[in-house]
Amino acid sequence: MKSRNSKFVLKAVLIGLAAFVVTACTDSDTAQEAPKKVEDGISFAVTDIQNISESSLPKTKAPSVYETASTALEGEGAEGLSLLETTVEGVNPVYYPAPTRGTITTNDNFAGLKKPFAIFATKEGSTVANYLYNEKVNVDGTMVNPVKWKKSESSKLKFFAVHPATDGSNPLVTTSSGTNPVVNYAPNTDVKKQFDLLVANTNPFNYDDYVSQKIPIAFSHATTAVLFKVGNELTYKQKVKKIEIKNVIGDGTYDIATNAWTVGTTKKTFELDLSTAPFSTATNAGSIMNGGDGTFFMVPQDIPDEAYVLITFVSGKTVKANIGGTGKKWVAGTTKTYTISNSKDLDDRTLTLTINAAKNIFDYNETNVPFTVTSYSEVTGSGRPAKAEPWTITKYESSADGTTWTEGKPSMVADMSSESGNGGTSAEARTMTFTNDYHDYKAEREAALKAAHEATGTVDLSKVNGPQETANCYVVSASGKYSFPMVYGNAIKNGATNASSYTSSYPASEHIFNKFWGASEINSPYITGADGAKVLWTSTPDIVSDVTINGSNVEFKVNKDKMKEASVIIGVTKNTLGAYNVLWSWHIWITSKDVIDTSKDYFMREPLGFRHTEWHGTTYEKDRKVRLTVTQTRTGKTAQVEFTQKASALVREGEAMYYQQGRKDPLYPSNGMSLQSTGIDPNGYNRGFLPFWAVRMPLMMARFRTYDPNDSGIGKGEANGDWMWINFSDQSDGTKYYSHAEHATYFNLWDVNNCVGYRNPNAFVKTVYDPSPAGFRVPRLDEFTKINNGNNGKAAFVPAMGILSERNFTITDAGHSYYWSSEKKKGPGTLSSTQQWYGYYGLLAFGVKNGNTTTLGLVRPEHPSSPMFKDMASGANVISIKE
Known part of the structure; x- marks a missing residue:
């Protein structure tokens, strides 16, 4: 048996x-x-x-x-x-x-x-x-x-x-x-x-x-x-x-x-x-x-x-x-x-579930995150062997600020070796993998520019978005051959003559420039008489070559092996004019298309002519965290662990072009631009002149005009450093202007029908002097609030690049941002016992650098009841708004 x-x-x-x-x-x-x-x-x-x-x-x-x-x-x-x-x-x-x-x-x-x-x-x-x-x-x-x-x-x-x-x-x-x-x-x-x-x-x-x-x-x-x-x-x-x-x-x-x-x-x-x-x-x-x-x-x-x-x-x-x-x-x-x-023997049980890690804080480039899980149960006081308790990662949470947590597996977790285990008294090793979200954005952008599909044939930059529209600035994002018509600024729009860009509907006065000038008075969109074209200045030697005139167009080549963020000034000339032979010039801005990818009535995403000197860091600005919840499958006991991935501070620095308010041609500090060497004022003044002189005389167009330190007249136009101020009525060429010497300044150099200076009630009409690309214009002061209010979800970068001194061509106050508006305002008088302001000044947005963030303000920090203003001879940056 x-x-x-x-x-x-x-x-x-x-x-x-x-x-x-x-x-x-x-x-x-x-x-x-x-x-x-x-x-x-x-x-x-x-x-x-x-x-x-x-x-x-x-x-x-x-x-x-x-x-x-x-x-x-x-x-x-x-x-x-x-x-x-x-x-x-x-x-x-x-x-x-x-x-x-x-x-x-x-x-x-x-x-x-x-x-x-x-x-x-x-x-x-x-x-x-x-x-x-x-x-x-x-x-x-x-x-x-x-x-x-x-x-x-x-x-x-x-x-x-x-x-x-x-x-x-x-x-x-x-x-x-x-x-x-x-x-x-x-x-x-x-x-x-x-x-x-x-x-x-x-x-x-x-x-x-x-x-x-x-x-x-x-x-x-x-x-x-x-x-x-x-x-x-x-x-x-x-x-x-x-x-x-x-x-x-x-x-x-x-x-x-x-x-x-x-x-x-x-x-x-x-x-x-x-x-x-x-x-x-x-x-x-x-x-x-x-x-x-x-x-x-x-x-x-x-x-x-x-x-x-x-x-x-x-x-x-x-x-x-x-x-x-x-x-x-x-x-x-x-x-x-x-x-x-x-199946849930919880009575008289000692449950053990622990998560251990050698460290919990990792640098941005430390992607392997090891940890161990120990999970078992014991009958309390019985002396019985411990029982292995299976476990599972039941929840992921992440925090971008260390305070607010969001449930769900975050993108910062690229992988997990295993999300479960059999448990036991021996710890089970697991490895979580973080993403390395560090970027050299400058290198990435310039690699993208170099890798961009080269332009086929010769691309007319005035027609890339449909009907022909001209401008003083053209954005290029790939190597190849390009052309643009010899046209004054935006004198052609939607394929037709845009006469309103160079003719005001208001009569000439001490504040209204009624007829716009190039080498001569502008009566049509087209520049004639040019017999040469050349690079007047470039931030990157040889990035642009083969500049020539072909019929009514300027042609040039952007070289692939030199591709990077850059600015180039191309001018057309007439030899018979001698030293003052530049008829007009254009700014070729080589940068990513993303810069001008924005919506109507919102700002482009970087200042005009901006190019990075440094741009690197993690995609996240603050240390970010992930929290794991591990649960014993059978008993429901939980344990948590937090890991931190440190941020690498975003470093974003660069250089942009500077402008005197109302001018179309950019300036650049120190000796970077050949046009900035000292020139001769044909009328004996150590200052700039009317627009047509500035255009014809590149040495004048590129120079600052400084006020006469010997002139003590309160309210005189020259006392506020206005590069456009004049005090004579008859020019040497016989053109008559006005004879009003005091407070003489033009309101409408960038906005044709601006007859009041600040908060012009008329619709904005972009002029041939506007330095912006096609479809963009210089903003009015109040429009800067759109940058602070989100810029329609596409952040505009407004770095603090200081202001270009009108005296020695150096940058001062580099910790602040200065961005021109198209408007001017008469100074409010006395701000303090030691500060007095006279005459008209250009209005601009002013910002204080805080890390990589700058919030633009519209008022003077020391006098919040008055808009921020600066003399027009100072060089400030421009960030344009989409029309």
């Missing part, structure tokens, strides 16, 4: 009865003894279909009988508890040393139980027990009242058996003599008073074969054994006081001849009281809670829907699990085991 471990011995019931004595199951039990005459009655040899390991027993029931099912337990502290039901063939004969009436009957304990069984016999051809009826067989195998088998009475007998035999306390057989036995079974509601019910039903036996032999009786179990077992993780420190099965059928009849149950209708509660020796759940998985006399022997049945198991602990807690309905059955001759497991 096969055996199990010492605690759970599953043995098939093989009960041998020889010589009228039931003996232990050995190899000799099955051997035939020598024939001998029996004088004292019929003897029996008992076997059991479970005489092998139950796992090897043939499954004789429908497949659905053996299906497993799991049900959640309900009640206080029942979170995670579940009841798993399994069914095996046979009634498991578990060995216990002191069997009682409720112990499963086996060959090992049959004799010790001292319970006789009842035998019935039916004569050949009969359908009722009419030869033997409810005769008792002693545990030693002898009949209590011996009966001899007489062949004359019947040559064949069919036997039925019931164990245990009926007595006063066990009225199993209620049928009368002359009928087949029917077992009325109503197990005691006190489980400890129940018994194991065995039945047998033999084939007919011939007298001649068995008169001197033991009659073989094969017992089987007629009930369903119900066991309760400790499952996985049910090892918290509770003690089971009582197990109850409620609302199940409590009685039935079993017809031995047909092997069929007829189930009653009365529902009962069956109770196993363990209060005298409570069962501790802090034991090994697989331990039986109710073995021995605690086995439930239940009437096989379709389990009612309302049936449930109730377990009461010594602590007073109870848990409940529904076991009925949905086709669930107790089947005769099987063992139903209810295993209680706890």
Whole structure:
């Protein structure tokens, strides 16, 4: 006979009865003894279909009988508890040393139980027990009242058996003599008073074969054994006081001849009281809670829907699990085991979940972020080995400022080696990968300029956006050949002459320049008489070459090998004019197309002519953080860790072109531009002149005009450093102007119809002197608020580049920004006891550098009631607004 471990011995019931004595199951039990005459009655040899390991027993029931099912337990502290039901063939004969009436009957304990069984016999051809009826067989195998088998009475007998035999306390057989036995079974509601019910039903036996032999009786179990077992993780420190099965059928009849149950209708509660020796759940998985006399022997049945198991602990807690309905059955001759497991064994558990990292702060270029996770649980104070607890990263959070957190995997996390682990007392290593969001933006921009697809053919810059539109500045973003027409500024717009750009609708006055001039008075868009073209100045030698006049166009080449951010001044000349031979000039600004990618009424994104000297740093300006939340998958315990990736401060510096207010031609500090060398004023003044002189005389156009330090007249135009101020009425060429010397200044050099200076009510009309690219213009002062208010989502970079001194061509006040508007205003008078301002001044936006951010203000910091103003001779930057 096969055996199990010492605690759970599953043995098939093989009960041998020889010589009228039931003996232990050995190899000799099955051997035939020598024939001998029996004088004292019929003897029996008992076997059991479970005489092998139950796992090897043939499954004789429908497949659905053996299906497993799991049900959640309900009640206080029942979170995670579940009841798993399994069914095996046979009634498991578990060995216990002191069997009682409720112990499963086996060959090992049959004799010790001292319970006789009842035998019935039916004569050949009969359908009722009419030869033997409810005769008792002693545990030693002898009949209590011996009966001899007489062949004359019947040559064949069919036997039925019931164990245990009926007595006063066990009225199993209620049928009368002359009928087949029917077992009325109503197990005691006190489980400890129940018994194991065995039945047998033999084939007919011939007298001649068995008169001197033991009659073989094969017992089987007629009930369903119900066991309760400790499952996985049910090892918290509770003690089971009582197990109850409620609302199940409590009685039935079993017809031995047909092997069929007829189930009653009365529902009962069956109770196993363990209060005298409570069962501790802090034991090994697989331990039986109710073995021995605690086995439930239940009437096989379709389990009612309302049936449930109730377990009461010594602590007073109870848990409940529904076991009925949905086709669930107790089947005769099987063992139903209810295993209680706890998927969330939190009671009396010490849960450990830690995240450790050698460091938590990383430089912007340190992308590998290692950390370890340790995750396990222990039964508190039990001394048991720790249990590995699987874990998962359940949440990512990120913060750009260290205060506000956003849930979701951030873009700064490029990869995670694994987002989960098996857990254990040994730490599991993981690596998160940060993105390196450091950029050398200057190098990237210039690489993009160099890599840009070279222009095909010769591109007319005045037609790149559709109908022809000319300007004093053209933006180029790729190498190749280009051209532009010899036209005064924006004198052609939408493919037609734009006369309003060089003719005011207001009559000439001390503030209105009625006729605009180039080398001569402008009466048409086109510049004539030019016999040469050349680079007058460049920030990058040889970036532009092959400058020439082709018909009415200027052509030039931008060389790919020299491509970078740059500015180039190209002029057309007329040799017969001698030293003053420049007819007009244009600014070629080589930069990214992104610079002018903005919306109507918003600013371009960098100042005119800007080129970077430095531009590098991380895409984020403040240290950024990522926070991981790790959760033990089974228990829900969490732990968090934060990592910081430091920012590399954005360094963005550069140079741009400077302009005197109202002039179209840019200036550049120190000796960078050849036009800035000292020139000769044909009228003997150490200052600039009217526009037509400035254009014809590049030395004059590029020079500042400074006020006469010997002129002390308050209110005189020359006292405020206005490069356009004049104090004579007749020019040498016979052109007559006005004779008003005081406060003489032009309001409309960039805005044709500006007749008031500040806050001109008229629509803006861009002039031929506007230095902006096509589609852009110099802004009015109040329009600068659009930069501060977001610039339509496309940030405008307004670096602090100081102001160009009108005295020595050097930059002063480099920590501040100065950006011209198109407007002028008369000085407000006295600002303080030591400061007085006279005459007209150009209005500009003023900003203070704060890292890489500059917010432009429109008022004087020392006098917030007055707009910011500066003398027009000073060189300030221009950032244009889109028309």
